[in-house]
Amino acid sequence: MITTTGLTKVYQSRGREVTALDGVDLHVREGEVYGVIGQSGAGKSSLIRCVNLLERPTAGTVTVAGQDLTALAGRGRRAGKELREARSRIGMVFQHFNLLASRTVQGNIELPLEILGVSGQARTRKALELLDLVGLADKAKSYPGQLSGGQKQRVGIARALAGEPKVLLSDEATSALDPETTRSILQLLRDLNQELGLTVLLITHEMDVVKTICDSAALMRNGRVVESGTVTGLLATPGSELAHELFPVGGTASGPDRTVVDVTFHGEAAARPVISQLSRTYNIDISILGAAMDTVGGNQIGRMRIELPGRFEENVVPIGFLREQGLQAEVVDGEPAGPAGIPAQTPAPHSKEVAK
Numbered sequence: 001m002i003t004t005t006g007l008t009k010v011y012q013s014r015g016r017e018v019t020a021l022d023g024v025d026l027h028v029r030e031g032e033v034y035g036v037i038g039q040s041g042a043g044k045s046s047l048i049r050c051v052n053l054l055e056r057p058t059a060g061t062v063t064v065a066g067q068d069l070t071a072l073a074g075r076g077r078r079a080g081k082e083l084r085e086a087r088s089r090i091g092m093v094f095q096h097f098n099l100l101a102s103r104t105v106q107g108n109i110e111l112p113l114e115i116l117g118v119s120g121q122a123r124t125r126k127a128l129e130l131l132d133l134v135g136l137a138d139k140a141k142s143y144p145g146q147l148s149g150g151q152k153q154r155v156g157i158a159r160a161l162a163g164e165p166k167v168l169l170s171d172e173a174t175s176a177l178d179p180e181t182t183r184s185i186l187q188l189l190r191d192l193n194q195e196l197g198l199t200v201l202l203i204t205h206e207m208d209v210v211k212t213i214c215d216s217a218a219l220m221r222n223g224r225v226v227e228s229g230t231v232t233g234l235l236a237t238p239g240s241e242l243a244h245e246l247f248p249v250g251g252t253a254s255g256p257d258r259t260v261v262d263v264t265f266h267g268e269a270a271a272r273p274v275i276s277q278l279s280r281t282y283n284i285d286i287s288i289l290g291a292a293m294d295t296v297g298g299n300q301i302g303r304m305r306i307e308l309p310g311r312f313e314e315n316v317v318p319i320g321f322l323r324e325q326g327l328q329a330e331v332v333d334g335e336p337a338g339p340a341g342i343p344a345q346t347p348a349p350h351s352k353e354v355a356k
């Protein structure tokens with residue numbers, strides 16, 4: 001639904017060049033909620049503004065619903081007719097809502113429809129229908145100043161949906177909200193995604209947002225995507241930074257002759273007593289150093305950091321047992337052997353290597 005290739009944005013700022021995007025390839029599938037996460041300055045807002053051509057990329061292409069937006073003329077307020085039309089099919093939600101204080105809630109939602117030239121009656125009908133959809137049917141005549149933050153964001157979302165977009169872009173839509181309101185807005189986005197088949201590309205700096213509603217995620221750093229994929233795929237990827245941040249399991253080895261393994265449980269494997277089976281089968285004492293369990297995209301996923309006595313070489317078989325059980329086992333400490341069983345020359349203290 002959204003594809004960017006080699007997307008690059010260089011700002012000219014006081015005679016200096018700032019590279020905000022440095023060759024971003026993004027692939028968002030139809031009907032998914034895709035989260036882009038990264039620290040301040042990573043280039044997240046630049047990315048979203050380039051995706052709907054509010055900013056003209058310095059290089060690269062943006063394709064939304066099969067249409068190459070970068071081939072259309074103009075940008076921002078000076079966008080040509082074709083680009084304006086294409087943009088009206090991309091909804092945008094902002095961190096600070098960007099509502100007009102002088103217009104009623106209904107008036108705010110009608111605004112994009114006025115710009116599209118929709119007649120008065122049809123506008124009203126559409127606005128009231130959208131207010132109902134976001135759970136604010138009784139606030140049509142209120143002004144933004146009379147609403148809570150969460151209600152304002154619901155209006156922002158209704159307005160974004162006025163042009164019946166296939167794609168919704170959200171830049172930190174919940175950053176200005178308290179945790180409980182955040183949850184309700186995320187739930188609304190998820191419902192809209194499922195009921196309307198809306199593809200959602202959202203920007204956040206909170207891992208919790210990714211965990212709660214995203215099917216896929218990308219991690220940005222210094223204008224680049226350093227990791228991306230489906231959340232479940234990332235959790236099954238050895239050494240994935242996002243997986244470690246989604247499920248931080250602390251704990252370090254209690255002594256030198258120990259192997260520390262991160263075990264990831266998916267679906268039904270989460271319910272099986274694998275650790276006690278491992279202990280019984282190989283007659284070894286297992287210490288649990290840390291654990292986290294959560295629901296990701298409706299699936300139960302758990303992560304556990306365990307410690308086995310002995311070094312990696314002595315634990316190849318028990319680790320193999322875990323993998324046979326359909327679990328992912330990643331050795332995080334214990335001087336694992338290098339490829340083909342050759343011990344690594346300079347074993348890093350926390351090198352990550354998958355048990356083969």
Ligand SMILES: Nc1ncnc2c1ncn2[C@@H]1O[C@H](COP(=O)(O)OP(=O)(O)OP(=O)(O)O)[C@@H](O)[C@H]1O
Pocket residue numbers: 011012013018019020038039040041042043044045046047205
């Ligand atoms: N209009 C601009 N002119 C010059 N530099 C800019 C402009 N917009 C952004 N930048 C720079 O580009 C880089 C990326 O900024 P961007 O706003 O995309 O980051 P972000 O990931 O959204 O950060 P935040 O989490 O703080 O919103 C930063 O170094 C920023 O200073």
Ligand SMILES: [Mg+2]
Pocket residue numbers: 044045046
């Ligand atoms: Mg930003």
